[in-house]
Amino acid sequence: MKKKLFGLLLVFSTFYASAQQIIPYSYNQYQRLNRSLYSLDTRFHTSLKPVIGDDTTITRELDSLLTIGTDQTRNSWVTRKLFNEHLVEINHEDYSVYIDFLPDFQIGKDFSHAITTWNNTRGYQIGGTIGKKFSFYSSGFENQARFNAYLTNYVNTKNIIPGMVNDKYVLVAPRRTTKDWAYATAVLNYTANKYFTFTLGHDKNFIGDGYRSILLSDVSAAYPYFKITTTLGNVKYMVMWAQFQDPLSPQLSFDNGFRKKWGAFHYLDWNVNNRLSLGFFDSVIWQDADEKGKRGFDASYLNPAIFLRTIEGMNNSPDNALLGLTAKYKLFSNGTVYGQLALDEFTAKEVFTGKGYWANKSAYQLGLKGFDAFKVPNLNYLVEFNAARPFTYSSRSSLLNYGNYSEALAHPIGANFREFLTIWNYQLGRWGFYGQGNYAQYGLDQNGVNFGKDINESYDTRNQQYGYHTTGGLKTNFYYLDGRVSYLLNPKYNLRFELGGIIRTEKNSLGTDRTGQITFGLRSTFRNIYQDF
Known part of the structure; x- marks a missing residue:
């Protein structure tokens, strides 16, 4: 009985000490909380990710994932560090700090193109809390890899390396x-306090309850932002200002680096x-500076x-x-x-004509997700369109x-x-x-x-006003199994052995590209x- 009580106190103290710990967003990690987040007995704001600070109940649930399979009876330093603990961990009454080495070493084979693939990533993460109000997190990775075809x-x-930055040798x-x-x-x-949370970061954000988001996702590279989150009863309100980079536009000068834009x-x-x-969402993107600075x-x-669309109109659009x-x-x-609807531009009188007006730009999502499928505990599922x-x-250019x-x-496919x-x-x-299957059709x-799939292409390059329908152009079928x-090994930083395989097919009238890896x-x-x- 005393051992059980001690164990419960230990778990509770762990939750309390790290109640503000920042858990970076990952679909694979967060979906394991489906039972808690989407229970009929709870009322959480689940569509704003990552969860930081003010949602202490959710952060405690996330913290619980960091103790899966740990064995408190391990006494040696090596076994504790390998299976139970952070590499460096300091828990003090006024602060806490942890540090980890993050390896990502993979070897593989793209059988379809006879390519030996590999990844050599050495990374770190540092996180912790200061008092009851401050929390911090930082990660960094040095990478070399050979990808599939x-x-x-x-x-x-x-x-660009997907979701990250440019290759160091892209120019030479x-x-x-x-x-x-x-x-x-x-x-x-x-x-x-319980009403306001302020976040300064260079990272990614996600809005939605699905795997994809058609409003704001974590597909692209990390970016600097400042975010204010307000919670009033059953309402949570987020406002964020961010700066993005556009490597596609000509640089104003070498000293200025890539062109910038704001959101x-x-x-x-x-x-x-x-x-x-x-939920109700609005955003606006504008370029940082023109050729004259x-x-x-x-x-x-x-x-x-304030309603951003109104201000955008006052700025002469x-x-x-x-x-x-x-x-x-x-x-x-x-x-x-769950579902989402995005309206980029919208002309009501053109929607119902069925003529495919180019400026009727919209996207939508509909999905079903849950837990304990077929009454099997811990079997989570998601079906999404x-x-x-x-x-x-x-827009008129990639800067906008x-x-x-x-x-x-x-969405990574674009439009x-x-x-x-x-x-x-x-x-x-x-x-x-983990099992995943995708089927997509795009033009x-x-x-x-220009049939409107590549969002980096200017819409001014279209050659007509009407006749644009979803998947128009070179109709392509996409299949993906993962x-x-x-x-x-260690839940504290998700250290694991992993065996994986993908089958990917992209097929249209010009040919078929297959990948088996x-x-x-x-x-x-x-x-x-x-x-x-």
């Missing part, structure tokens, strides 16, 4: 098979009751309580505004239906589009697509099982004609690295 082609085409050796890059994130959070975002999430939540940050977007709605409804005890009309998220570092701020996907996860002690540009089996490695961290595009 389709990822290598992606990097060579976009000059753009076709080098070995890619080399460095990547870092940092977040500083201050929880002033302002507002999101209100209202938990109507234990079952229903509604004018404008920069626009102070008219500073007011956190030079910028790119986006409006959105989100909703979720707990349909049954272990299943929640996403679609975006041609030219959605695009809804993108960052050559990639989308929303002019329909996608169906399903994801299943199962956790059995330290063993983890590629053909014969030099399976993984992992054994968790298997990988094995020692992996860690909680970051999302998307390859399903």
Whole structure:
């Protein structure tokens, strides 16, 4: 009895000491909280990620994942550090600090193209709390890798490592098979009281309850931002200002680096009751400076309580505004239906004509997610449909589009697509099982004609006003299967052995590209690295 009581006190003290600990967002990590977050007995704001500071109940639940499979009877320093603890861990009454080495070593084979793939990543993470109000987190990675054929082609085409930064050798050796890059994130959070949380970061953000987001996702590279989150009863309101980079536009000078652009975002999430939540979103993107170096940050977007679309119109509409709605409804005890709607531009009289007006730019999402599928504990599931009309998220130039570092701020496919996907996860002690299947159909540009899939292309390059329908252009079918089996060594930083395999097919009238790959490695961290595009 005394041992059990001591164990409960130890767990509680761990939760309390790290109540403000920042847990970076990863779909695979957060979905394991489905039972708590989407229970009929709870009322959480689940669509704002990562969860930081003010949602102490959720952060405690996330902290509990960091103790899966740990054995407090291990006494030696080596076994404790390998299986139970952070590499360095200091817990004091007034502060806490942890430090970890983050390896990501993989070896694999792209059988379809006879390529031996590998990844050599050495990283770190440092996190902790200062008092009861401050928390911080930082991670950094030095990477070298040889990718499979389709990822290598992606990097060579976009000059960007998916979701991260440019290859160090892109200018001197753009076709080098070995890619080399460095990547870092940092977040500083201050929880002033139960109403206000302030976050300064260089990282990613995500809005939504699904795997994808058509409003704001974690697809593109990390970016600097300042975020204020306010909680009043059943309403949570977020306002954020961020700066993005555009490597595609000509630099003003070498000393200025990549061209910059700004973004302002507002999101209100209202938990109507234990079952229903509604959200309202608006954003605006504007370029930092023109060729003469004018404008920069626009102070008219500073007011956190104003409708951004109105200000954008008052500025004579030079910028790119986006409006959105989100909703979720707990349909049954272990299943929640959710959805999103994004309106980029909208001309009501053109919608119902059926003529395919180019400026009717919109996207939507509908999904179902839950836990304990077929009454199997810890079997989480998700079924999701996403679609975006041609030219959605695009603008007059890449300096104004809804993108960052050559990639989308929303869906990785861009626009002019329909996608169906399903994801299943199962956790059995330290063993983890993951299965994912995607089917998408999209329209590629053909014969030099812009059909609206690539958000980095100017919509001014279109060759007509009407006749644009979703998947128009070179109609392409995309299939993707991903399976993984992992054994968790240390839950504190997700250190695991992982065996994985993917089958990818992209097929249209011009040909078929297939990839079959298997990988094995020692992996860690909680970051999302998307390859399903």
